[in-house]
Amino acid sequence: MAESMKGLRRSHRCTEVSRNNVGETVTVMGWVQKSRNKGGIIFVDLRDRSGILQIIFEESDIGSEGFAKAARLKSEYVIAVTGRVEYRSGAVNENLVTGDIEIRAHDLRILSEAETPPFPIEEDSKTKEDLRLKYRYLDLRRPDLQRNLMLRSKATTVVRKFLTEEGFLEIETPMLTKSTPEGARDYLVPSRIYPGNFYALPQSPQLFKQLLMVAGYDRYFQIVKCFRDEDLRADRQPEFTQIDMELSFVDVDDVIDVNERLLKTLFKECIGIDVELPIPRMTYAEAMERFGSDKPDIRFGMELKNVSEIVKNCGFGVFTSAIENGGSVRGINAQGQANMPRKQIDSLVDFVKDFGAKGLAYLAINEDGSYKSSFAKFMTEQELADLVNAMEGKPGDLLLFAADKDDIVFAALGNLRVELAKRLDLLNKDEYKFLWVTEFPLLEYSEEEGRYVAKHHPFTMPMDEDLHLLDTDPGKVRAKAYDIVLNGTEIGGGSVRIYQSEVQEKMFEVLGFTKEDAYNRFGFLLNAFKYGVPPHAGLAYGLDRLIMLMAKEDSIRDVIAFPKVKDASCPMTEAPSTVDDKQLAELGIAVVANKEE
The missing domain is CATH 2.40.50.140 (Nucleic acid-binding proteins)
Structure with missing residues (x-):
């Protein structure tokens, strides 16, 4: 008793x-x-x-x-x-x-007193995650999860202290906002007072933090919940937490400076890691050319090499046809892996097919200098020698090539180098390699919508020297946008914002919005911009991802107290669930079953 x-x-x-x-x-x-x-x-x-x-x-x-x-x-x-x-x-x-x-x-x-728990309360539990999440209150007793959540608490305390000392004000923005469907799907909340009308839960506080700059608050931050109705993966949840900030009278270097010092303080005080400043910077174009990714993991090499010029006239049709169709041929060097079994190479071929590639060509350099290859018979000895030289190949190396449109080649080889690094145990969780990726494309063309869409959001400032291209070649316009990447994971991103009305109008025009469309969606922001706008810029971190890396975990579920699973449900509370008919009636909503076609 x-x-x-x-x-x-x-x-x-x-x-x-x-x-x-x-x-x-x-x-x-x-x-x-x-x-x-x-x-x-x-x-x-x-x-x-x-x-x-x-x-x-x-x-x-x-x-x-x-x-x-x-x-x-x-x-x-x-x-x-x-x-x-x-x-x-x-x-x-x-x-x-x-x-x-x-x-x-x-x-x-x-x-x-306690009943016998359904699984042992122990570190590094081998119990299946679905059972642990059903009894999450028991799972949270595990010392490793408790350490993770205590690290998260300490990190937010350090962030608040640092930003406050840097002159930032912590200001809350609304959870019930207007739906502005430009980006991910919104979570919608029906209004009882206005039948047929809906609030949206914020995907980010973007518009409100810009309005705070218009209102003269100079430096704002908030540790805030955000919501996106997207498919889940290991580092994504339907509700997530951002460390959000906005600064007035600044440009790119000012935002990077304060955030580098924040990261140095955070990692030193929380996990004893010295972050070396300045953090290296790399343009988006260079990151794609070298790593096939806009969030490259620079803890290891295996960089992409463009060999299109060397193979453009060779006898291997897979290479030449890709180049003739405006694509490229690129490769990576898996050093010391020439003896990789054919079965493993075939598994790599299957792996890249998930990213749109039709396959992989390979060339293993034997210790005696001879080749074992899927395509050597189509090329001359000199062509092969030039190709190996371009790839800096040595006896014992395995060269892997993709040939297709650039975006497919980048996706295939960018993901392949990371997959190889995992298989070859090249990823050291005790190593923290930061990188700024800058000068992203301002726009990308959506075949589905038949128009340009914003790569980040429609309030991102173009690079000054590219402004004239908005009229002639919008796809080539670079943005004053920057992401902070850690060990191949984007932990934060931001941009300098458009603050001149003529540039904002031009941006909406390029995105295919009429003036009426723009005001219907963003009128409250555009009207505010008529009354004096400071140059401003900001950045937001994904707190969950950041803590995941600091805690050396593989999933953000291990650093969130009560996470959802892949179908956005909660095994413990069984949310989402049905509601009473009375509640639906008050909202003027009827639930209608989808009819089978």
Whole structure:
């Protein structure tokens, strides 16, 4: 039967007790990790969020009633223990912070009994994730997840302190906003007061933070929930958290400067990592040419090489036809992998097909300098020698080539180099390689919509020297946009914003909006811009992704307290769920089943 606290107060968390407290009487509270009854003595590992502390119960100290109570302790019972801190009588446990001490109990209260949990509460759990997420409140007791959430808490505290000292004001923006369908799908919220009308949950505070700059607040930040109705993957959730900021009277270098110093402070204070400044910068065009990605992982080499000029007149039709159709032939060098089994090479061929490639051509350089290849018979010895030289190939290397349109080649080889790095164990989670990627394309052409769409959003400033191209060749216009990349993951992105009305009108024109369309969607922002707008720029980090990398986890679900799964549902609460007909009637909404065609 559970007992009450009866005025008892905790004096220490488990790992706050140390050899400095030897001889003192302390009171600790927590969960029973495990209990071992050795007959005349009972050992209990007590766990709270700080860690584990060993308690010993002997009848001579706690009495027969107390010893009987200790004998029925099971895993996950919640208990309060008062006792004397002593040096360990047995061997020191080097794996515990408290491994050299123990508490000799003289009082025990069972505050709450527990059923046997559906899986062990232990680090690095092997239990299937779907079961752990169903009982997430138990999963969150695991020390590794608790460390992750404590790291997240510390990180947000450091961010708030740093930005406040840099003159930023923390200001909240609305959760119920106007739907502006330019980008990902909105989550919609029906209005009871205005039947048939809907709010949208914000995909970001973008428009409001720009309005705060118009309002003269100079520097704003917010750690804020955002929502996108998108398909999920390991680093994406329908609701996620941003560290959002906006600055007035700045350009690209000013935003990069304050954020480099923020990252240096954050990584040093939270995980003891020294971030070397300045962080390297690379243009979008260079990142694509060298790495086939706008978020390159620069912890390893295997860079792409364009060999189109070398093979454009060779006898291998796959190469020549790709070039004739306006594409290219590029390759990567998997050094030392010439002996990769054919079965593994075939698996790489299947891998790149997921990114639109028709296949891969390969050339293995044997130790004696001879070749094993899928295409060597179509090329002369000199052509092969020139190709190997261009790829900086050496005996023992495996050269892999893709030939197609540039965007397919980049996607195939950019993802292939990362896949190879995983298979070859080249990705060191203890290494943190930051990179700024700059000068993104302002626009990209959507075949589906038959028009240009904004690469980031329609308020991004073009590069000054490219403004004239908006009329003649909009696809070549570069943006004053920048992403911060860490180990191949985009952890944040932003841009300088358009603040001149004529440039904003031209941008909307290129995007195919009439003036009426623009005002219907963004009228409140455009009207505000009539009353004096400072030059402004901003950036937003994905907090979940950032903490995932700091914690060396593979999924953001491991750094979010109550995450959703891939179908955007919550196994624990069973959301989303149906609602009462009465609630729907109040909203003027009817749920209609889709008819089979």
